[in-house]
Amino acid sequence: MSRLRGSVTIDDVARHVGVAKGTVSRVLNNYTDISDDTRKRILKAVQDLGYQPSATARNLKRGRQDTLGIVIPVGHGNGADPFLAQFIDGIARALDESGLDLLVTTAHSREHVIATMKRLIARRKVDGFIVTRTEVDDPRIAYLTEQTFPFVTHGRTGDPTGYAWFDIDNEAAFADGVRHLYSLGHERIGFIGGSPDLNFARQRRDGYRQGLEALGVRHDPELETLQAINEKGGFAGAETLLAHKAPPTALLCVTDALAIGAVQFCRELGLKAGSDVTVIGYDGLPVGEYLDPPLTTFSQSAQEAGGRVARMLIDVLDGKPSRSLQELAKAKLIRRASDGAPSMTSAALANALRDRLNQQPLSGSKGE
Amino acid sequence: MSRLRGSVTIDDVARHVGVAKGTVSRVLNNYTDISDDTRKRILKAVQDLGYQPSATARNLKRGRQDTLGIVIPVGHGNGADPFLAQFIDGIARALDESGLDLLVTTAHSREHVIATMKRLIARRKVDGFIVTRTEVDDPRIAYLTEQTFPFVTHGRTGDPTGYAWFDIDNEAAFADGVRHLYSLGHERIGFIGGSPDLNFARQRRDGYRQGLEALGVRHDPELETLQAINEKGGFAGAETLLAHKAPPTALLCVTDALAIGAVQFCRELGLKAGSDVTVIGYDGLPVGEYLDPPLTTFSQSAQEAGGRVARMLIDVLDGKPSRSLQELAKAKLIRRASDGAPSMTSAALANALRDRLNQQPLSGSKGE
DNA sequence: TTGACTTACAAAACCGGTTTTGTAACACTT
DNA sequence: AAGTGTTACAAAACCGGTTTTGTAAGTCAA
Numbered sequence: 029m030s031r032l033r034g035s036v037t038i039d040d041v042a043r044h045v046g047v048a049k050g051t052v053s054r055v056l057n058n059y060t061d062i063s064d065d066t067r068k069r070i071l072k073a074v075q076d077l078g079y080q081p082s083a084t085a086r087n088l089k090r091g092r093q094d095t096l097g098i099v100i101p102v103g104h105g106n107g108a109d110p111f112l113a114q115f116i117d118g119i120a121r122a123l124d125e126s127g128l129d130l131l132v133t134t135a136h137s138r139e140h141v142i143a144t145m146k147r148l149i150a151r152r153k154v155d156g157f158i159v160t161r162t163e164v165d166d167p168r169i170a171y172l173t174e175q176t177f178p179f180v181t182h183g184r185t186g187d188p189t190g191y192a193w194f195d196i197d198n199e200a201a202f203a204d205g206v207r208h209l210y211s212l213g214h215e216r217i218g219f220i221g222g223s224p225d226l227n228f229a230r231q232r233r234d235g236y237r238q239g240l241e242a243l244g245v246r247h248d249p250e251l252e253t254l255q256a257i258n259e260k261g262g263f264a265g266a267e268t269l270l271a272h273k274a275p276p277t278a279l280l281c282v283t284d285a286l287a288i289g290a291v292q293f294c295r296e297l298g299l300k301a302g303s304d305v306t307v308i309g310y311d312g313l314p315v316g317e318y319l320d321p322p323l324t325t326f327s328q329s330a331q332e333a334g335g336r337v338a339r340m341l342i343d344v345l346d347g348k349p350s351r352s353l354q355e356l357a358k359a360k361l362i363r364r365a366s367d368g369a370p371s372m373t374s375a376a377l378a379n380a381l382r383d384r385l386n387q388q389p390l391s392g393s394k395g396e
Numbered sequence: 397m398s399r400l401r402g403s404v405t406i407d408d409v410a411r412h413v414g415v416a417k418g419t420v421s422r423v424l425n426n427y428t429d430i431s432d433d434t435r436k437r438i439l440k441a442v443q444d445l446g447y448q449p450s451a452t453a454r455n456l457k458r459g460r461q462d463t464l465g466i467v468i469p470v471g472h473g474n475g476a477d478p479f480l481a482q483f484i485d486g487i488a489r490a491l492d493e494s495g496l497d498l499l500v501t502t503a504h505s506r507e508h509v510i511a512t513m514k515r516l517i518a519r520r521k522v523d524g525f526i527v528t529r530t531e532v533d534d535p536r537i538a539y540l541t542e543q544t545f546p547f548v549t550h551g552r553t554g555d556p557t558g559y560a561w562f563d564i565d566n567e568a569a570f571a572d573g574v575r576h577l578y579s580l581g582h583e584r585i586g587f588i589g590g591s592p593d594l595n596f597a598r599q600r601r602d603g604y605r606q607g608l609e610a611l612g613v614r615h616d617p618e619l620e621t622l623q624a625i626n627e628k629g630g631f632a633g634a635e636t637l638l639a640h641k642a643p644p645t646a647l648l649c650v651t652d653a654l655a656i657g658a659v660q661f662c663r664e665l666g667l668k669a670g671s672d673v674t675v676i677g678y679d680g681l682p683v684g685e686y687l688d689p690p691l692t693t694f695s696q697s698a699q700e701a702g703g704r705v706a707r708m709l710i711d712v713l714d715g716k717p718s719r720s721l722q723e724l725a726k727a728k729l730i731r732r733a734s735d736g737a738p739s740m741t742s743a744a745l746a747n748a749l750r751d752r753l754n755q756q757p758l759s760g761s762k763g764e
Numbered sequence: 765t766t767g768a769c770t771t772a773c774a775a776a777a778c779c780g781g782t783t784t785t786g787t788a789a790c791a792c793t794t
Numbered sequence: 795a796a797g798t799g800t801t802a803c804a805a806a807a808c809c810g811g812t813t814t815t816g817t818a819a820g821t822c823a824a
Contacts, residue, residue, distance in 0.1 A: 035520075037780055048804045053782055061802060080518035084455045085780035088809045093452070095499070095521075102485060110683075113481030117470060120502040124512075129521060131463070132500045134488040144492075150448035152403075153463075153497060259686050288686045295688055315478075318627050318656045320663055320688040405810055416774045421812055429772060453810035456779045 036079040044073045056081065087152075096123065096341055097131045097154035099141050099168075101161065111311050111330050112160065115182070118334025119158065126342055142171050149177055156341050158182065162193075162227045180341040180353070182333060183227050192344050192353035194337050196328045198228050199235035201359040202280060205308055205326070206239025208361065209278045214306060215245070216374045218276030220265035220286050222257040229257070232282050232310070251276050255286065262289020270297075270305070275377050277305060277370040284309035284316055284325055291319065291366060297384045303371040304380070312362055322364035328357065404447045413441045424449065455520075464491065464709055465499045465522035467512050467536075469529065479679050479698050480528065483550070486702025487526065494710055510539055517545055524709050526550065530561075530595045548709040548721070550701060551595050560712050560721035562705045564696045566596050567603035569727040570648060573676055573694070574607025576729065577646045582674060583613070584742045586644030588633035588654050590625040597625070600650050600678070619644050623654065630657020638665075638673070643745050645673060645738040652677035652684055652693055659687065659734060665752045671739040672748070680730055690732035696725065 042049040047066065055062055055070045062070075073079075087093050098119070100112060120130050131154055135141040145168065148154050156178035159168050164186040172179045173191065181193040188195075209217050219236045222229035233252065240247045253268045255261030262281060266289070269276055281287040287309030291301045301307050302321045309316065312327025340353050372380065410417040415434065423430055423438045430438075441447075455461050466487070468480060488498050499522055503509040513536065516522050524546035527536050532554040540547045541559065548560040556563075577585050587604045590597035601620070608615045621636045623629030630649060634657070637644055649655040655677025659669045669675050670689045677684065680695025708721050740748065 035780095038782095039780075048806095049780085050782075050784090050805075051803060054803090057782075061800095063802060066802075078518075080515070082456075082780055083519035083521050084452055084461070085809090086782075088450075088452045088456050088780080088811085089782045091809080100485070100488070102489070110478045110481060113478060113484075116481075116484075116500060117468070117502060120468070120500055121470070124502060129516075130500050132484060132488055132498050134485060134492065147448070148497075150446075151451035153451050259682075288683070292686050314627075315656070315683050318660050318687070403810095406812095407810075416776095417810085418775075418812075418814090419773060422773090425812080429770095431772060434772075450810055453779090454812075456781085456810080457812045459779080 035082075036077045038079070038081065041070065041073050041077055041079050044077060045069050091152075093153060093155050094127065095129045095131050095154050096156050096158060096338065097133065097145075097148050098158045098160070099144050099148075100132065100134045101138075101141055102134045102136055110313055110315070114330035115160065115334040118331035118336075119338040120334075121331075122335035122338035128338075128342070130338075138167055141168060145171065145177075149175065156180070156345055158337055158341060163225050164227050164230055165225070166227075178341065178344045180337050180344060182337050185227055188354070190350065192340050192350040194333060194340060194355045194357070196228075196333075196359045197356050198231035198359075199238060201310070201326050201361075202232045202235030203239035203242065204361065205280050206236055207243065209280070209306065209308070209367070210239075210243050210245070212278075212306070212367065213369045214276075214278040216248075216251065216274060216276040216278075217245075218251045218269040218279045219253070220262060220269065220279055220281045220290060221252065221254050222261070222282050222286070223254065226257075229282050236280055257283055258285050259289035259292065262286035262291075263293045264289070266290035266293035266305075266307075270377075270381055273378060274374045275381060277372075277374055277377055278367070279305065279307045281307065281309050284311040284313040284323060287323055287325065287366070288316075288319065291321075291323070295320075297381065299380070299384075300371070302366045302368045304377065306367040306370065308361075308367055310359070317364065319366075321366045324364045324367040325362050326359040327362045328359045333357075403450075404445045406447070406449065409438065409441050409445055409447050412445060413437050459520075461521060461523050462495065463497045463499050463522050464524055464526060464706065465501065465513075465516050466526045466528070467509050467516075468500065468502045469506075469509055470502045470504055478681055478683070482698035483528065483702040486699035486704075487706040488702075489699075490703035490706035496710070498706075506535055509536060513539065513545075517543065524548070524713055526705055526709060531593050532595050532598055533593070534595075546709065546712045548705050548712060550705050553595055556722070558718065560708050560718040562701060562708060562723045562725070564596075564701075564727045565724050566599035566727075567606060569678070569694050569729075570600045570603030571607035571610065572729065573648050574604055575611065577648070577674060577676070577735070578611050578613070580646075580674070580735065581737045582644075582646040584616075584619065584642060584644040584646075585613075586619045586637040586647045587621070588630060588637065588647055588649045588658060589620065589622050590629070590650050590654070591622065594625075597650050604648055625651055626653050627657035627660065630654035630659075631661045632657070634658035634661035634673075634675075638745075638749055641746060642742045643749060645740070645742055645745055646735070647673065647675045649675065649677045652679040652681045652691060655691055655693065655734070656684075656687065659689075659691070663688075665749065667748070667752075668739070670734045670736045672745065674735040674738065676729075676735055678727070685732065687734075689734045692732045692735040693730050694727040695730050696727045701725075 038049045038052050042052045052070055055067050123130055133144050135144045159179055159181040162181050162183035162185050166185045169185055184193050184195045221233045224230040237247055253265045255265040279290050281290055287307050290307050294301045294305050299305050309323050309325040312325050316323035316325050343353055406417045406420050410420050420438055423435050491498055501512050503512045527547055527549040530549050530551035530553050534553045537553055550562055552561050552563045589601045592598040605615055621633045623633040647658050649658055655675050658675050662669045662673050667673050677691050677693040680693050684691035684693050711721055
């Protein structure tokens with residue numbers, strides 16, 4: 029007589045109707061060998077009693093959990109990536125339509141991520157994983173592939189074959205970015221990137237280089253800098269590149285966070301972003317609209333990406349071949365106000381910078 | 397011979413050692429009636445075979461899922477609340493220590509939230525809920541209380557008894573805010589709030605009023621405005637309040653998003669936030685540091701709050717009385733640069749505003 | 765030496781579903 | 795009329811654990 033909170037079991041229903049519990053199960057799973065009359069009586073009892081099958085019991089037999097997992101790598105405080113928040117939102121919405129749920133876990137190191145995946149797999153808590161922020165050589169993908177455990181990635185790896193992925197054409201976006209800047213009149217275009225272990229960072233850098241090459245502009249390695257992918261990195265990156273004797277008049281940044289830091293650096297020097305120095309980011313963060321100047325950025329709708337990836341994983345679980353589940357989308361340039369024709373040449377900028385740097389000491393990058 | 401991926405079952409272990417599976421279970425659950433020798437042999441086999449118990453099977457019998465749930469209300473695009481992202485991060489970290497997991501779900505309406513909770517409860521997918529953004533009269537809390545299903549809230553309701561909660565002393569924070577502004581020399585202090593159905597919005601408004609009263613300043617209802625809690629609302633709120641014939645020289649905003657919009661409005665009018673008009677937000681969003689001017693704000697560490705709430709829910713599940721699980725924390729004012737002594741009186745500000753509004757038409761609030 | 769306890773484990777029941785197997789009752793052939 | 799299929803369901807097995815029950819062997823007291 030286990031009268032636990034709200035637990036109407038299949039036995040209760042069966043008893044109530046006077047049939048075997050297997051029969052109830054068959055009705056609920058749309059088997060055909062049930063008379064119309066019985067079916068109706070059972071369905072009514074299910075309604076009346078408010079019966080809902082226990083996911084646990086069902087899963088035990090079926091071996092499915094109706095749950096997808098995502099393990100978020102959280103570094104030193106960079107856990108609350110606003111991009112990820114929207115991404116997860118998109119996943120959750122898509123799953124809601126399919127009756128699946130999302131298990132969210134964080135992990136603070138590469139090893140921890142794998143260990144967490146291992147635990148979730150061994151304990152059979154999830155049916156598949158969504159992997160984000162892919163690296164060129166990604167241990168998570170290696171592990172899941174070896175275990176033949178279903179997954180979909182957001183972003184590709186160095187070898188984008190044999191698994192399902194959704195990605196943005198990063199090369200094309202940054203090549204376009206270069207072309208755009210060039211057509212605005214920028215001749216020296218800088219690039220603030222991140223660790224080339226991260227696949228998107230590497231691809232965007234490649235796109236930047238390809239864009240220059242396509243225009244016949246010589247690629248100056250000194251106009252490229254690699255930084256931590258956060259606002260501090262952007263600040264430092266701008267500081268580095270603008271210190272060049274022939275500084276760039278435009279800065280292409282691998283993410284909005286970097287761009288925000290770069291704009292901050294310009295502001296502290298009294299340079300106007302959007303005219304004195306152009307800054308372009310990537311991610312389309314909503315907050316970019318409220319910066320001064322509003323940030324020009326590449327947008328890829330994190331929410332849509334989340335939904336897309338979730339649906340792809342469902343397809344994978346349904347047995348679709350991963351070959352047919354590889355999708356490359358285009359990023360869109362959202363022009364706000366941090367880009368524009370250069371107000372002065374690189375040489376003039378260098379002079380202006382020299383003056384300002386002598387005048388006022390910098391605050392340095394801020395915060396923790 | 398179900399040789400499924402990585403599924404070593406308890407039977408495999410039992411067979412391997414030559415004992416009954418019940419014995420293996422007893423060893424793993426630290427029962428005492430097992431000889432040292434047998435225990436060792438079983439533990440070794442568990443190691444060797446890499447056995448990990450199936451959460452599903454265990455839960456079926458135990459009736460626990462080792463999973464907590466959070467249902468995020470996502471309005472019209474405001475889903476990706478950066479505050480929530482950090483909050484979830486904090487929860488996930490705390491749960492990781494306890495071996496629990498977090499199920500994240502979104503819902504787009506009050507009814508949908510309840511329906512989702514109902515489903516998760518009926519299907520027995522979670523052991524308890526974390527409820528955020530409490531309303532003064534919150535249907536979720538009514539429902540969960542009626543079902544006697546375990547939960548903890550972040551934020552109180554109109555009647556904060558009978559359940560476990562973690563909250564910030566919103567009244568105290570905003571009363572302090574008023575005092576701070578007054579001591580800077582502000583005599584007309586505006587308030588941009590949100591729907592008083594939201595408990596934190598109502599409490600912060602109350603704190604604002606209490607702060608004025610404590611200083612003996614007459615409360616002018618026209619210096620209060622209620623807006624949608626996002627950047628657009630902040631823009632509109634500033635527009636409304638500054639149109640007053642005796643406009644406020646300082647704006648206390650219920651969240652950072654509102655403050656960001658308010659700063660935007662000032663900027664478009666050519667007013668300098670931090671001197672011409674002081675703007676203070678609430679949430680301590682990291683991005684506030686990179687705005688122009690960097691935003692002065694009350695901070696409550698969303699991450700810490702998430703961790704605290706998660707641990708409280710674990711206590712609830714362990715049977716601790718909810719009376720002992722009610723915790724009120726203090727918000728801290730982070731002074732950056734959007735507050736300061738007023739550069740002019742309310743009257744002078746009114747004149748300045750009249751001039752600017754005649755000169756240049758406003759862009760209006762932007763974006764979607 | 766025998767009955768009463770322990771000890772250390774085997775065996776079985778159970779959690780709540782799904783799936784397989786078995787079987788009365790009826791219909792349909794030949 | 796006997797054999798062969800269907801139909802519609804009951805009964806039982808199963809998923810992989812946990813918990814209860816049962817019991818052989820050893821220990822101890824009387």
